[in-house]
Amino acid sequence: MTAEPMPLGSSGPGTVEAEPVDPLAAEPPVVRRERSVPRAGWMVVARKEFADHLLSARFVVLLIVLGIAAAIPLYFVADAIRSAAPAASGEQALFIFLFWVAPKVSDTVSIPSVAGFFGIVAPLLGLAFAFDSINGERAQGTLPRLLSQPIHRDDVINGKFAAGLAVIGLVIVAVVGFIGAFGIIRIGIVPAPAELLRLILWVIATFVYVAMWLAFGMLLSVLVRRAATSALIGFGVWLLLSIFGGLITELVGGYLAPLTGSAEQVLANNSLQETIKRLRPDILYGEASRALLSPQVTDVATPATVGAYQQAQQRIPSLLSLDQSFILVWPQVVALVAITVACFAIAYVRFMRQEVRA
């Protein structure tokens, strides 16, 4: 297409001179489109990674695991809502009960709500798509080859992160869509617009939480040489938080603000524990999730003084509007985003400085 000769030694399609070619191959418009829109390197990487994820066994397994985790509470909750619905006629936000009510399996035993199960399984989802992203590439010996292609080095990590985000977004939306559809059919209640908005905000918060674990997994894959080790560390941290997290906060809280019996001490201990809890991403997500889904949650913090405690007791139970709920948990969501950004930033910097060969 260019009239002037190509510079000496330049490669690519441009150097082929207009020699007698078969007319079928002459499709200038197509060629121009493909050549004038050079796709960014990270998009090429992301496309390949996304396709790999979708075809991988872990994608199918996680979809099934998350589906089962959502289906169990869903089954019990739907029954409970159905039987309670006539009595609760006129109650606000009935549809969204589906997501946050912890159902009673028997008279004494109740299991976590759909949102609760999501909180437990979400880290798995994030870690599974990231724990071997960089060190797997190293182990296969594909990293030097990949980096010797005309892309920037950060295209690799950016593309992989983008692909991971796309996949977790897809999984979350698919599972939530499945739950919603099941709910509409099973309990026969169509969500009100406000409920739908709450649901969308909750999906976004869940996405951020999973993205945080994705970034953490990516950080591990940069720092740890073996994929198996990084998987182990990632799942170890997840188990530590979800099983021993409460115990640890209690121990630390008890050590720093011992319980002596006075009300002030109890409250001091309580607020200290809460501060410690706020460092844990799973608690942050739990609080955000609760407040976004349920308009009945009016406060995510326990009162820190005796006065505040009394005040809270005297408060008339009320429902919060969506924007009020959102304001309530805005700090939690921001904190989750901050952890995500921090993890990814460290992973990014370390990856950029690592030697290609190692």
Place this chain on the structure above:
Amino acid sequence: MTSGPRLAPKRKIAPRRGDPSAVKRAVVDPPDELIRISTRGLTKQYGELTAVDALDLDVRAGEIFGLLGQNGAGKTTTILMLLGLTEPTAGTARVVGLDPARRPLEVKRRVGYMPDSVGFYSDLSGRENLRYTARLNRIPRDAAEEAIDEVLEQVGLTSRADDPTDTYSRGMLQRLGIADALVKDPDVLILDEPTTAIDPLGVTEILDLLRDLVRQRQMAILLSSHLLNQVQVVCDRIGIFAAGKLIGQGSMNELAERFGDGTAHIEVGFEFADAATAERAPTLLRAIPDVVEARPGERPADPWIVAVRPPSAEGRVRQAILSLAAAEGLGLVSLRPLVPSLEEIYRQAVARTLPAHAGAVR
């Protein structure tokens, strides 16, 4: 100007640019535009360790340059610096006229690289792996498919192209690695240990392919290897690397001249009529001017080795042996000059420049 015949010129014998005779002249005084890789004082230090020490290197279009050295001699580090994958501590590098540390993308677009122990995505087929490389190089789809078919054919993998690469042998992976480096139709090819796992017949094919690429496309190839005989066969010029230093570079003859011990050798085969003749032979041979030694081979049937100093006298000595054998009835059956092997040169070069390393080089 279509995407179709992108690789078509490769099939033609006519070079894409430049003129082969110009390349021959270039050996004496290389015009700048023919230099594809050039380094001056290129140095890389890892803490106290100097991996590459003040490297001066030139590789021209239309030649295969062999980088020879033990493991850890700095070959791979040099290559990574040429690709802009690691920053030099000091010195400069120019690849296709560009500084790889400053403009890595343009350099990498025009340089095909096959790393040492090359790896591929094991759940993708060979073809899919190459497709990914083509996409990363922004090669339009049709042109990419055509290029992939061609390079697979060139490395002899067409029949296995659609099998997942985890079913490939090491040698097949190396072939695929070469194909991968060729997909982007590069001006410079950098191959790090390209043939270590390929079977002998396959190696011949690959080396022929490299020669063709150089001849037809005026490509510049930098090849690192520790397989001396392969380097000797295929490379136009050779650089000997030891402990981060390039201790010698040039053609085989130049290296032999520089690092040889100033002695030429002639292999002489005899079938003696009787024991008496056999006993006379050494004395007769040593009597020829410029012959410094004549010794029988290690086994009785082996030819004799005659050492000549200075090497320039070698032709004259051969003629003398011929007439001597005829006159004395020695039963001469073969007579040929011994080409110095690269192994010998390499050993000499390392021993002379780095006495401490001589023990390690066997």
